[in-house]
Amino acid sequence: MSANLKIAIAGSSGRMGRMLIEAVVNAPDCQLSGALDQPGSPALGQDPAAFLGKTSGIAITADLRQGLAGADVLIDFTRPEGTLAHLAVCRELGVKAVIGTTGFDAAQKAQIGAFAQHIGIMMAPNMSVGVNVVLRLLDMAARSLNEGYDIEIIEAHHRHKVDAPSGTALQMGEVVAQALGRDLKECAVYGREGVTGERDPSTIGFATIRGGDVVGDHTVLFAGIGERIEISHKSSSRVTYAQGSLRAARFLASHAPGLYDMNDVLGLSR
Numbered sequence: 001m002s003a004n005l006k007i008a009i010a011g012s013s014g015r016m017g018r019m020l021i022e023a024v025v026n027a028p029d030c031q032l033s034g035a036l037d038q039p040g041s042p043a044l045g046q047d048p049a050a051f052l053g054k055t056s057g058i059a060i061t062a063d064l065r066q067g068l069a070g071a072d073v074l075i076d077f078t079r080p081e082g083t084l085a086h087l088a089v090c091r092e093l094g095v096k097a098v099i100g101t102t103g104f105d106a107a108q109k110a111q112i113g114a115f116a117q118h119i120g121i122m123m124a125p126n127m128s129v130g131v132n133v134v135l136r137l138l139d140m141a142a143r144s145l146n147e148g149y150d151i152e153i154i155e156a157h158h159r160h161k162v163d164a165p166s167g168t169a170l171q172m173g174e175v176v177a178q179a180l181g182r183d184l185k186e187c188a189v190y191g192r193e194g195v196t197g198e199r200d201p202s203t204i205g206f207a208t209i210r211g212g213d214v215v216g217d218h219t220v221l222f223a224g225i226g227e228r229i230e231i232s233h234k235s236s237s238r239v240t241y242a243q244g245s246l247r248a249a250r251f252l253a254s255h256a257p258g259l260y261d262m263n264d265v266l267g268l269s270r
């Protein structure tokens with residue numbers, strides 16, 4: 001297979017950035033065309049593939065135009081403000097984007113929607129195939145367990161994670177709320193302390209655990225009288241996120257401008 005999909009990676013020294021560089025360098029149909037890091041990063045000027053004992057022929061740069069020049073697709077796992085700055089240059093240069101970053105607020109999501117009128121963008125808080133199948137299971141479970149079950153979403157991640165609840169937990173909440181005809185903005189409870197009163201059955205609760213090196217665990221609990229149903233996904237490696245991102249990049253290569261998600265990439269019917 002010839003290496004014809006040119007991919008740039010943002011946040012190239014991050015946990016996901018390094019996984020993505022490894023995935024791109026090892027993919028026979030892809031070529032690493034650029035690697036971005038922030039100004040001041042000690043990695044600037046280094047070969048992004050050096051940690052793999054390989055050479056890529058490019059250097060990590062903080063210059064967005066240089067890092068994105070010639071790329072077909074940017075894969076971005078950084079922070080919301082970084083992603084938006086990268087998208088502005090992607091739009092200018094006609095580079096498509098796979099966004100894995102989480103923690104966007106509503107206004108930032110609207111900005112991404114506006115960029116997607118000009119370039120293809122695939123955005124998902126979790127690129128793993130397994131999580132996206134679990135989202136379908138949750139839709140089915142919520143429709144069937146639509147009365148008499150209290151719904152709680154529990155997520156655990158490593159000590160370095162900066163946003164909470166995770167983007168995946170929030171998406172699980174959206175899927176469940178939609179299946180039940182509820183508005184997550186109205187019914188989400190993000191923490192409990194003190195004399196909270198009895199549980200309101202219309203709420204969807206979230207609990208966040210942070211510690212150690214947990215890659216990413218998510219459980220949705222449907223707690224009824226006499227039984228509990230738990231639907232869980234546990235990641236043991238970030239490799240699934242990287243492989244899902246490459247699938248998304250290949251998908252975008254042949255698609256028109258627009259905002260896509262993992263259902264589109266995986267061909268999961270809605």
Ligand SMILES: NC(=O)C1=CN([C@@H]2O[C@H](COP(=O)(O)OP(=O)(O)OC[C@H]3O[C@@H](n4cnc5c(N)ncnc54)[C@H](OP(=O)(O)O)[C@@H]3O)[C@@H](O)[C@H]2O)C=CC1
Pocket residue numbers: 010011012013014015016017037038041077078079081082083099100101102103124125126127128163167241
């Ligand atoms: N969709 C999915 O499947 C997954 C999503 N994620 C999400 O991806 C994001 C990154 O996670 P992770 O790799 O663990 O985080 P890291 O902190 O390990 O890496 C983030 C990278 O982005 C860089 N960065 C930070 N702020 C900016 C900015 N303003 N502009 C440009 N670059 C910036 C960092 O540089 P520096 O080190 O200099 O700060 C670093 O290189 C998170 O939002 C996380 O939730 C994570 C895993 C899977």
Ligand SMILES: O=C(O)C1=N[C@H](C(=O)O)C[C@H](O)C1
Pocket residue numbers: 102125126157161165166167168169215216217
């Ligand atoms: O920060 C992480 O690590 C992860 N973030 C994503 C999220 O917020 O859902 C996906 C995955 O859980 C790992």
